[in-house]
Amino acid sequence: MKKCDLCNKEDVIHYRVKSINYKSWIFCCKKCWHIVSKESQYSYGGTRKLK
Ligand SMILES: [Zn+2]
Incomplete structure (x- = not known):
């Protein structure tokens, strides 16, 4: 499992x-994604899924 760049929680799916x-791309969990998605200049670059 990989860690969220914001809260360091391990998960299999990151956004x-x-x-x-966050001027450069970060990977965050669903919870942090809800926060970041409300920020100004938000952009989405895909989903990372681990098997
Ligand atoms: Zn997180």
Whole structure:
């Protein structure tokens, strides 16, 4: 399992996102994605799934 770049929680699914606070791509869990997706300049770059 990989860790969320924001909260360090391990999960199998992460979302690749950017926002005004994160200028380069980060991978975050679903919970953090809900927060980042409300930020200004949010963009979505795909989903990472581990088997
Ligand atoms: Zn997280």
